[in-house]
Amino acid sequence: MVSRPKNADLNLNATVPVGLPAVVRATPNANRHMRAAIYCRRSREEHQIESLGVQTEGAGLFIKSKGWRLNLKFIEGEDGSDTSRAEFKKRPKLIAMLNAAVDRAFDVLVVRDETRLGGDMIRTTMLLQEIIDAGCRIFYYSTSEEVILNDATSRFLVAARNFSSELEREKVASRTHENLISKARRGLVTGGRCYGYANVPIMSGNIRVGVNYSIDPNQAEVIREIFRKYADGDGLRTIVHDLNARGIPSPRAGKRGTGTWSPSAMCDMLKNERYLGKVIWNRENEGVYRGGTKLREDRPEAEWVTVDRPELRIIDDELWQSVQSRFGAKKKMGRRTSTGPVPRYLLSGFSRCAVCGGPMQVINGKQGKDTIKVYSCAYHRERGTCEVTTRRPVEAVDDVVIEWIDKKLLNEQVVVASLDEIRRRLKHRAEQPSDVPELEKRATKLKAEVRRLGEALLSTDQPLATVTAMLAERESQLRDVLARIAVHQAAPMALDLETRRLEKEARARMADLRGMLQRNRQEGRKVLEKLLTGPLLFTPIQTPQGPRFQISGEANVGNMLGISIEGVPNEIRTRVTALKGPCPGPG
Numbered sequence: 257m258v259s260r261p262k263n264a265d266l267n268l269n270a271t272v273p274v275g276l277p278a279v280v281r282a283t284p285n286a287n288r289h290m291r292a293a294i295y296c297r298r299s300r301e302e303h304q305i306e307s308l309g310v311q312t313e314g315a316g317l318f319i320k321s322k323g324w325r326l327n328l329k330f331i332e333g334e335d336g337s338d339t340s341r342a343e344f345k346k347r348p349k350l351i352a353m354l355n356a357a358v359d360r361a362f363d364v365l366v367v368r369d370e371t372r373l374g375g376d377m378i379r380t381t382m383l384l385q386e387i388i389d390a391g392c393r394i395f396y397y398s399t400s401e402e403v404i405l406n407d408a409t410s411r412f413l414v415a416a417r418n419f420s421s422e423l424e425r426e427k428v429a430s431r432t433h434e435n436l437i438s439k440a441r442r443g444l445v446t447g448g449r450c451y452g453y454a455n456v457p458i459m460s461g462n463i464r465v466g467v468n469y470s471i472d473p474n475q476a477e478v479i480r481e482i483f484r485k486y487a488d489g490d491g492l493r494t495i496v497h498d499l500n501a502r503g504i505p506s507p508r509a510g511k512r513g514t515g516t517w518s519p520s521a522m523c524d525m526l527k528n529e530r531y532l533g534k535v536i537w538n539r540e541n542e543g544v545y546r547g548g549t550k551l552r553e554d555r556p557e558a559e560w561v562t563v564d565r566p567e568l569r570i571i572d573d574e575l576w577q578s579v580q581s582r583f584g585a586k587k588k589m590g591r592r593t594s595t596g597p598v599p600r601y602l603l604s605g606f607s608r609c610a611v612c613g614g615p616m617q618v619i620n621g622k623q624g625k626d627t628i629k630v631y632s633c634a635y636h637r638e639r640g641t642c643e644v645t646t647r648r649p650v651e652a653v654d655d656v657v658i659e660w661i662d663k664k665l666l667n668e669q670v671v672v673a674s675l676d677e678i679r680r681r682l683k684h685r686a687e688q689p690s691d692v693p694e695l696e697k698r699a700t701k702l703k704a705e706v707r708r709l710g711e712a713l714l715s716t717d718q719p720l721a722t723v724t725a726m727l728a729e730r731e732s733q734l735r736d737v738l739a740r741i742a743v744h745q746a747a748p749m750a751l752d753l754e755t756r757r758l759e760k761e762a763r764a765r766m767a768d769l770r771g772m773l774q775r776n777r778q779e780g781r782k783v784l785e786k787l788l789t790g791p792l793l794f795t796p797i798q799t800p801q802g803p804r805f806q807i808s809g810e811a812n813v814g815n816m817l818g819i820s821i822e823g824v825p826n827e828i829r830t831r832v833t834a835l836k837g838p839c840p841g842p843g
Contacts, residue, residue, distance in 0.1 A: 291327040292319045293362035295353050297372045298333040299341060308333060315366045318397035327362045328353075341375030341425055344383075345549040354383075357390045364393045370403075370417055375425040377418040384414060407698075408733075440537035443563035444468055450530055451507035452479045452570055469535075469568055476570045478504060479531060483571055486526060487578040492519035497640035514613075516641045526579050533569035537561045601629070602654045602780055606788055609633040610795040610808075612642035621647050631794065631805070646796040646803045656807060657792070658780075695741045702734040787811045 296311040330349040374380035394403040445467035458466040496517045541553045607616040614635030621630035629650040636642040709727040792809040
């Protein structure tokens with residue numbers, strides 16, 4: 257564990273009170289030259305616009321009372337969105353805060369409590385440990401407590417507090433699901449809007465007790481028009497172009513929406529049984545979190561809640577069957593009925609049109625008499641809302657991007673700069689005050705426990721599963737402690753050898769990445785997923801050779817080195833070094 261830096265010299269109580277899980281209270285004699293950072297997050301359970309303002313004000317007052325200097329603010333949800341405490345990957349401000357902690361951009365992090373950082377017992381504890389290991393301190397302003405993780409007891413108490421937070425999150429999710437089932441069984445709105453209907457509040461005095469569906473006459477007529485045209489043989493793109501050209505308002509899609517119709521959304525509408533007067537809920541489980549992020553899983557049909565509401569019917573049975581028959585014919589012909597094919601090309605999913613922001617897609621084009629694959633703006637082709645008509649061969653564009661990666665990123669200068677950063681962190685780690693005496697005491701205690709547990713196993717004829725498990729756990733802890741002692745006692749020469757080993761690994765990995773991009777485009781996509789920090793933007797330009805795309809973007813090689821050392825970000829982080837650069841080039 258990285259010890260606390262020398263400049264963080266708060267006078268702390270010598271003991272941890274039983275009632276304060278893994279935290280201690282700071283005394284008024286705090287160092288008044290500390291750089292402080294604030295992290296705030298609006299919870300989905302709160303639904304309060306003022307929540308972020310309350311947190312920011314509370315943290316600011318706490319920092320002011322200590323005489324610290326507010327250096328950075330990381331406010332999750334400034335755009336009005338809320339984030340579940342179980343989400344760790346899709347939280348840009350959390351990632352930015354972790355990067356800043358590793359870069360030592362602040363000395364103290366102030367949050368309201370542990371629920372602001374996360375509601376997953378294991379991941380939140382690891383997150384706290386990682387920030388502290390980077391040399392930063394963490395305070396909960398609601399209780400004026402500092403998080404301490406310097407021994408097994410303190411870590412257990414932090415884990416226990418995070419366990420309580422995770423348990424409460426599960427209880428909230430269970431109560432919410434139960435409430436939604438009750439509404440769904442009555443055919444009421446369970447969240448969101450459906451095109452063709454208006455949401456009408458159900459009031460009991462001044463209290464809203466539910467929301468009901470009501471047919472919107474104007475939108476219902478658009479629905480009927482779409483069904484009739486598709487049944488008559490018009491394609492999805494033809495219908496979409498017509499609606500967009502006429503300026504017909506599209507379905508609301510929140511922050512994801514562009515204000516225009518799309519073939520994929522229309523495809524879903526043509527399969528929506530609500531237009532037959534049938535309300536179906538619980539098809540998907542949207543509350544599943546794995547790997548630190550939210551996933552969707554299909555539920556068995558037996559768990560669906562289906563309610564017939566004939567007064568909500570917009571489409572008659574004959575028109576519905578005609579549309580579904582056409583979908584069935586396409587399926588038999590092997591044609592996809594959606595516009596979301598599985599990515600097969602290097603830049604699919606990573607590139608956007610710089611003019612309209614739509615995705616670039618691969619379609620068939622002509623080169624003389626030959627049919628080739630080309631990159632084209634999807635919104636121009638699918639929606640008719642973009643004027644970019646430029647198309648360029650897939651191979652030519654891919655070669656430009658690969659050449660840029662090879663020359664600008666996978667080169668000697670980048671490797672050397674990355675290794676210099678690693679060497680700096682190794683040196684910083686070596687200069688930290690040693691906690692070897694504490695670790696040696698821990699090792700002695702673990703050795704004694706291992707010896708006693710071994711004697712317990714020998715004193716019985718039958719192996720005890722519990723004792724065996726405890727023995728394995730103690731041995732694992734002992735190995736970890738001994739390894740940390742060895743690291744702390746390493747000589748400068750050992751650190752130099754470690755750096756050389758890391759350099760060898762980095763160079764080998766870079767060489768392998770270069771070859772992978774050339775020989776296997778599917779594996780190359782995995783490389784780009786880690787390498788790019790944002791989408792590649794395709795800007796149409798005119799050149800002496802004709803219309804071309806100017807491709808620009810940013811990439812970062814930090815997490816491509818595959819190096820794991822104490823103090824280097826784990827999988828939660830997206831950046832290790834500050835090596836960024838534009839990706840220019842006509843293709």
